[in-house]
Amino acid sequence: MVLSLQKILFGPVHFPDNDEYRAFQFRFLCIVLIAGGLVTLLLLGGSVGGVNPISRQHSVSMTAFTTVSFGLWLVLRGQPQRFYPVAWTYELICLAEYISALIFVSEDEMRVIWFFTNIPGVYILLGQRAGMVITALTVTGLALANRHFPRPYSVNGLATVLSALVYLGAFFHVYGARSVSYFVRMRESNQRLRHIASHDALTDLLNAGAYYASCDQMIHLAARQGKPYSVLFVDLDHFKKINDTYGHEAGDTVLRSVASVLAASVRQSDAVGRIGGEEFSVFLPDTDRHGAFRLAEQLRQNIEQLRPKSGEIFIPVTASIGIATSDHSDMSMAVIQRKADQAMYVAKQQGRNRVSLFDQPAPF
Structure with a gap:
């Protein structure tokens, strides 16, 4: 049952034993694509049912986001070599969706929270450099664009949001560096152990x-x-x-x-x-x-x-x-x-x- 579900979610894909982190990133992105599409679809359903009204403009954006998310999952499924193009495409449509929420859902003061959920995913999927760039762009963009929102955040509210984003970015930058470093050391250690187990100590030929x-x-x-x-x-x-x-x-x-x-x-x-x-x-x-x-x-x-x-x-x-x-x-x-x-x-x-x-x- 578990194997069948994994095959449905990730497709027929195999990673070498020393590529655990890449396998984790691939599976994580597949889950994020599906979860992102489902959550957005759920919000759209709430809007249609009158539980959580959403403007027509943002509904169009959410519909496009849901469609593209599931489409990217189908493109990625079973094809790990497509990981980075799919990951970057998904990041761009996420930013577009979050900006749409800022503009067209001004009555929701919590809409900025999506930028907080975005930063950890960027660090995990695209690495430290991408995480730093996206964090800097998010902080700069919110600071400059706030005055143009239909309902701008207060100075104190904006300061709290920006400080929290910087803190979150710094936290995941350090955490990501240590996690990747730990993985690299573990991979190298496992490679050495496999080499020792399979090679003759004197000649370094296969035992x-x-x-x-x-x-x-x-x-x-x-x-x-x-x-x-x-x-x-x-x-x-x-x-x-x-x-x-x-x-x-x-x-x-x-x-x-x-x-x-x-x-x-x-x-x-x-x-x-x-x-x-x-x-x-x-x-x-x-x-x-x-x-x-x-x-x-x-x-x-x-x-x-x-x-x-x-x-x-x-x-x-x-x-x-x-x-x-x-x-x-x-x-x-x-x-x-x-x-x-x-x-x-x-x-x-x-x-x-x-x-x-x-x-x-x-x-x-």
Whole structure:
């Protein structure tokens, strides 16, 4: 029931997890558009029933305001990219409606209250700069136009109104700044936590859990599109000997250097993960065995040329790389990874520092 109501009000819209404030603004504007139209419609009904008489000129303005409010909601619903044009359009028609009330409903001394309800909404929807501008324009406009109203406010009344508007603007300026600052800090903190949870602390590559989850998603996409994909299993040669000879700090330097080479050599659409101590895996969507072999051979050469420095020593590094490619069957990540692992062991048996394809001859 709640989900159905939300879909009616906001449409089929989705925001990323780190975009909570934008999602709040979007939903808030949808509610304001609907509420503004309904309240104005209610006042119009009261006027028709004789409960709250409104002049003909202002009735026309209110009718237009109601129509445009609901129209803007329909334009915005399900389309968050239209947020700012819709928000600014609504603010302009609100100001026009409030000015109409000042001129044509002079017998209502409380009509100025609509300007007070306007300022918080501007700060929430359009930000501090817009809020400052609208507050300044409202205060200046009321001060200069008061004498021209059919029933001007008294000097004391006008002073109270203007002082309260300035206070309200200042209050929401400070509150808005702190709220946005808090949201930004929370978003950055959540992003850091998500990064820590999904990335290897030493190499900053995807950890095993996040890597395999990403690969599963890309496999499902490839299956729908009927496109090939390949997996590289990269294992550093004699890594235990590196640790035993040069120390674990040197081994960490080697791992970070290799990780940097892997990350810099692939496309943004590829995924790279550290899945074990000295084991890495690379998922290549939309890549056949020929493309995978070319990349694997390039990676092998780049790793061989690394020679990372630890203290005054340059450490020789090589890697054995196994390749497995989808055969257009319903292959899980576990299956294709196991095939790439088997191909890597073939490379080890053939002398290390080489590339091997699973159950297939090299294409070159």
